[in-house]
Amino acid sequence: MKDANGSRFELLLGEPDWGRCRAPAADGSLRPLAAIWSDEDEAESLVFEPESQSLTLAPRVARFRAAPTDTPADAARRLGAASDAFGNVYWIAQGGARIEVLARDGLVPALHSLAEDAPEAAGEGDFAPLTAPVARTRVLRGLAVTAQHHLVAGVLPERDATGTLVTAGGLRVYDLLAGGPPLPVRWPRHWPFEPFAIASRPGGGVAVLDRTHARVWLLDRRLGMHAVFPVEAADASQPDDFTGEDDRTPAAPAPRQPWFALVVDAAGGGDPVALAVLRDHSVLVLDGEGADGFALLSFYEAGALRARLSTRCILDVLDADEREGFVLRGHDAALAVVADDQPERIVVASHEGNQCFAFDLVEEDDGTLRLKPVRSFLPMRRFAGKGLVRRRPDGPVAMPEDTGLLYDGAGVWLPLVRERRPRYAPTGEFETPVFDSGEPACTWHRVVVDGCIPPGSQVRIATRASDLALELPDQPYRSEPLPVLRPDGSELPWLQDGPTVRTDAAHGRGAWELLLQRARGRYLQLHVVVDSADELATPRLFALRAWSPRFSYARRYLPAVYREDEASFDFLERFLANFEGMFTALEDRIAAAAALFDVRTAPAETLDWLAGWLGLVLDPAVSPDRKRELIRFAVPLFRYRGTTQGLRLVTELVLSDCVRPEDFALPQRSQQQPRGVRIVERFLARRLPRALLGETVVDAPRRVQPGDRWSVQEGPEGLDRRFRAALADEGFEDADSQAFAPVPPPDATVAAAWQRFCAAQLGAVPQLAEALRARWAATVTALPEADRHGLGPELPRDWPANANAQALWRRFVTQGLPRDLRRWLARWQAFLARRYGRIDAYARAWAANWPAFDLVPAPAVLPRAQHALADWALFETRLEPMAAAAHRFLVLVPTSGPLERAEVLAGRMDWARRVVALEKPAHTVFDVGPYWALFRTGFARLGLDTLLGEGSRAPSLAPQLVVAQGQVGASRIAFGKQSDGDRLVLAC
Template sequence: MNVNGARFQMLFGRDDWSRCRGSDAQPLALWWDALVSPMPLPPDDLPGWDESRSEISLQPQLIELPATSGELRLTLDARRGASADRNGNVYRIADDARSLLVTSSGSGNESAFWPAQPADCGAGRGELRLAFEPAQAPREPVAERYLALTTTQDDYLVVAFARGTLRGLMSFDLISGGPPLQIQWPDAVPFEPFAMCARHGGGAWVLDRAHRQLWELDCTLAVVNAGHAMIDFAPAQIDDFQPLSGPPREQAAQRFPGGLDLAKTAVALLDPIAIQSHGEGRVMVLNRDLVQQRSQVVRLQRDGEGWGVDASQWLDALPALAHDMVYAAGLGQGGASEEARLFIASEIGNQVHAFDVIDRDGRFSLRAPAELYPLRRYGGRALVAVAGKAHYDCGSAQPRWTPVVQQHRQRFAAQAVLVTPVFDSDELGTVWDKLLFDGSVPPDCEVEIESRAGDELSGWFDGQSQPADDAQVIGGWLREPQPRLRGDGPELPWLRREAARATRREAGSGTWELLLQHARGRYMQLRLTLRSRNGTTAPRLRALRLWAPRFSYPQRFLPAVYREDVDNGDFLERWLANCESSLTQIEDRIVNVESLFDARSVPQDALPWLAGWFDLALDPSWDERRHRLLVQHAMDFFRWRGTVHGLRIALSLAFESDFDPIVFDGPRAQDEGAGRIRIVESYQTRLVETLVAQALPLAQIGLDQTGLDASAGPRTLQRGRLWTPAEGNAGLADRYAAWQQRTVTPLQQITPFSLAPPNDTDAAQDWRDFASAELGFVPTVGAAERARWQSFLQARYVQIDALNHAHASAWSGFDEVLLPAAPPTVQAAIDDWRDYCARGAGSRERKLWQDFLARRYRRIERLRAAHANAWTDFEQVPLPDRLPASFAAQTDWLQFERQLLAMHRTAHRFSVLLPVASVIADPYALEQRLGLARRIVELEKPAHTVFDVRFYWAFNRVGEARLGLDTQLGAGSRASELIPDAVVGRAYLGASFVGGRERLSGRDRLSLEC
């Protein structure tokens, strides 16, 4: 509805257009659906439906290339069997039928396949000898003829041959090579192969045209019984040697399975000339009627022990009798492969006709699209499928096998007429405003529009009080003005970009508009006539919109005197209606201006403008959906910016195809799933158990090189085995004495355990091993703080005696000076400690320790009570270089140095891990993806953080994978679907295959795994 209250009714899509009726008053759906079944001929002016473009147009017509003057029609004698294997090598019978030739898919050259020399066709490798024959009277060599051949799905080349009256089959193994296996056909069974094709699952179908028989051979070339009686070709005989007693011994009769008699099927095949497999147990037979000079395709389908027969309509599209057929794909525009079709060549031989094979509700039929597939120098030898695409033999030219390519020439009917269903405005006396249709009206084409409107209707209403499809408006047809192409594009926003592309591609595309002149009444009906003057182009209609009621400017804004004169008033009404149409569009934009501020409705061209309000730059490589989602959730995106979840949102927008906008609401458990983008903060990777396991030597925890305890199996490292503050200083001293295999003394139990290693090198290493085993880490900050304190004092006093005199102490050397455990009482010591704490160098860990205590205790009095000391300020508290005395102080120190300090060392660092699902990904594309991820993270990360971006597999990786989140059962690093073929210069040993890995009906190709 526009701002003036007018609405439009629309025809759009096949369902709407099919409700229209042709000149014969029949619905278009009746004819469009009937084109796939035998039906009477449609009317000449029937509109056609273009399924690929969803448009109605003139009916396309087949283009027939006339027979070349002076050329004779093809005969079946020109046919020679040919077939291609899965690698694209084409095998064929030579023109003299005495040898087999092969065309290599690599070089395109043709060479002899069997026998090696044509002179060997007689007595030699290709001759079949009987088991018993007189040695003194050798048989005269008989020339061998090849009748038909095919390649099977399990890579055998099966050839039917004739040697005199003898018939048989030869089977070549195309994988293993070697001489063929020959099978003799029983002499008593008539067998004259004319055509062969591969059977689904292995084996072959054989057509005997002379006897109208169809034989089915399984993968062992054994005849599959077609459901008919067995053939007795050798009667039962009494053995020459009989037992002394008992019944006589006789040899059973030799029986042979019978073939399918094509003359006795439900559709009698008069002259079958070609066969093509169409799935399991189904075969299509090309049949000819020589009397009526017509052809058809019959599909035979095995149904238990019987056969179902479906015959297509007679192929009127063929200008002459059929000659050969192949079921494969053609090459369309730009070399793009099409869907598989049935290509049939006629005796004229200058083109093949394509037919869509339709199996609807179990009914078999053919539909001939109006497409042109010309043939050049086709001698009628063979049509074959090479790599799934149709090819033909073009004679001695190179390359011999030429693909069947569509030539994009079109021919249309001169005219088409359609009548729309009745449009109902729900108001008597409605003045219908305008008609618009989206499509194309090229030069030399036109669309004529007639209308009839009124308040009365002949026909019926459906159950929803709407006019039925067969309803008619009472009245005659009135000619409306010729439509004009709009200069400002379609009125529907979603069609503007498509119309712009079409306008650049072809003239006359866009939205066509006309102001209705004679339409007044509740009901409205249109008759459209589409015409083409040259027959090579056609008007096309995609959507039709009919607006009503008209907003009258004279009635709303002008005095009644302007309407008193009927003729002049009508002219003024129509003239101002043009202005109303233009002004209404402007008013619509003003009323609906809020749509420009909504990311869901703003036109795509205005999206960057709307994104600029948030200072967002839209990546041009993203699709429209991602652009709209980012703008729509811009505030949520900024709310999460600088966080781990904000980084995940930005990366998911760029890399994940199944991006879910729900991630803008907050983190979810699904975000951590396998194969998703991972953001790992470094401080979270330092777990206590991991630190202990890395610090302990294998020998000290009872594990061998494999990580298994030889006596107790896999060992679990328990946190409770480490020292805890509950044991106190005495417990740690006991552990240290036991570690050194000595007895602890009472003095050692009360002496604070040193958190700095001894000066002796061996003793220091032993102390570090003990700390790793019993504490779970090696204390370092206390020793470093003591060393800095000693250096400070030595630089100030130079001599130890001067220090002892000033501090009233008795140190024997500066290396024995300890950190103050309590506030100094001597003024010189107080001044020295205050000056030392005020220094900036080396104070990072001490400041962290003091901040940790200040946040935990808040007031210095609470710290003094918990730690049992007398410090007056948090800024004066030193790092412990000896184990603190109280339980609270020991707990604080242990948490600070073992956990918090380790986390702080890796704070503000994180890694972005992008999943890789295939080892055959292009390295250049991966590098581009890595660079894009770096740029995104650099823009979205907090300024004080450091990061790296890497790829990862969605499998276990030590130190990076999380069990249950980053693991996938059945997709290990040796999964066959992830192992690529080896490419020289890019393959790695142990990560690729050399050779094919495809399983072919139980026969594996020879392959070598690196």
């Protein structure tokens, strides 16, 4: 890329380019930044931030020190907490005797007791024991909500004063959808079970941590035992070990125990305090303190220990002055909500009760696991110690700072979010790759840094240059002046006020420019030092450009006398280079002016101005990319504006996500694929019933009798015969004397039967001749008696012989008809003109004498000639119905049916309606409706949305009908019973 004076630049942009820069490592050697970032043993001072795509100083995690009055988190209060899919939070309170619930979005906590209540006192006259039973409230420990909306609580075993087991531990299951009393699940007595923590499993089921006996139990979605080890046939033949609470049947011999034990060895792992289940169903167990004093994370897969990782790596991202004496002991652990393509993020709550630390679980290429500490500052305020709750098990978080977790602080449940108050490394330095100008003895011009340098921070640059690449490492670095913020933005016209370099002088954001002083040589290398003023803010480097060669005003425009003194010339060249930088920017804009008129490169704010050149008025809600497509293809759209192809393309351009340039190569064949926007013209749509077309109307084949409708081949006699038979079927006495005519009979009762006959046998009711006859009769009646010579109320069959009658008929046809009737008659006359071409050919076919087509009336008597009868039938039964609907059409917009939200569908419908209203012909009328772009015969969309079977016609796929919003035929009436897994849920 060159500017107006021929200068080029070397560019550093993006993580791969910044990763090629070299920085001092821990051993003092220079290593690429990419290698330092990938080495977990290196403490980097510079990092690449993916969110802003910039190089910054490495953030350090600060310690949130508790106030003197704060108390550490109480481990005895962490009895269990969980959240359901609807945002309700549950936790065990009152020492394990009560489950409290905080309703979602509740201003006041809604507390509901889920413990066993005391039995009601017996009423007067009832039989009752002398001593009322005492209510037994079991102690609960551990809580989780499954994917099937079951709340599972652990029940601790009961022992007497001597320590003898009275009642074994177990579980209590609450149905959050159907309600009702809890379902108790007793544990086999010969299997020691004392629940400490419970975690839900992906897809259903729970994992239970028994801290006392160092075991983890896995239950499936039906809360049945999930065998980690294979159960042999002999074990499977044993009686069921799970019994009801009142069943005192002696337990059978224990089968092989389907659990795995937590390994306790010298490396630690003897203090399990929390557990979680990862996406791959492996189990994570948190030990509060390992052998090194830090919390320990153990990962079990298929019953075997896969990895045991210490959280000591948090020291790598902790402030240097905070590392001494710091120990992270775990109080609780939970999985943060991250995208499916991101590694699992584990959040560990410190025993101090005022801060959480996050770790990413990274799997190396060889399959080993390692913890990568996350540079997130996660403070907690007045953490009571009830634990961490994952409040959004299904779905992304609202903000990038949100972890998707809740903690109990100050008596309420608060979101655990990342505070944007990190501390950064005080300084960082790196060397750029060697830049090659390709010209010996090149004078390097300037360096431009796109980024943000906050007030007080600095970016210092030193340079070294040489004509030989081998000699460059031996050259010393020479300091250059500090870069200065350009007031007019980037030096490149297309980056002026761009999204990454928008000038903001108050915060130091924009393009920072440095004029190189004495960097001469083919090769150039930069040494960049990034300093933070107070370690609370960091410079952010988006891009770096090194320009060469310098365009010398002194050499090009001044006499040679100015170059005689080397020192003076050097000062003069650098002095004029300041003006050259300003003028070159203006020259670049002038040279790049053509980019303003190219729709592909024009700035977004100029698109409306550019569209005005073509007479386009762009909707402000249209995205810039769509505006560019509209302007680019404005010529073919204008050429076919108002046509079906033009309407479909312009609607596709606004609504569709995939519009190809070849789609605008008009004209094209009709749309073949069942996708995209469809234009249905009403005159092409079927108007007749399927039975009248001879098609089957039932699923089973049936015999179709020929001759159900009258055809032209039967002639006028056949039509008369059918008409008489129809009148006879309806009970008219004089049916045999009736003959069919294109106008209704005078009798109203017979006229109604005539209309029904026309609809059934012709598919249309002729109306043109009757409208002309009524108008002609009124015209004749209004004439004086002397002027009615030879004229009657019936339409003339031939050209009148009387001159006065000829003049009257000509005046009647041209001036005496209403506008709509005149157009109607003109369609009939134009049809005859196109069909015969010459009036004499018409006269021979119709046996009628008329001087011109524009004087021919519609026949009021059924034509007897074969050609004349065919003309009349074609016009009345085909052309007229098409002409009546020729100005009406329907726009069908694809939708995913029940997967489409109502507000999104309404927005798309409104978009299509607005676009078509602007582009349609003025005389047309249209409507907009959706259709389902799902499985259709002959076509299939392969992917996650492929449907087989009934496809979009399946009633279960239709969304519920919403009054004033739903589409008739594309929705269903909601029913009050639906199935969820193994249960029937009654809707309110």
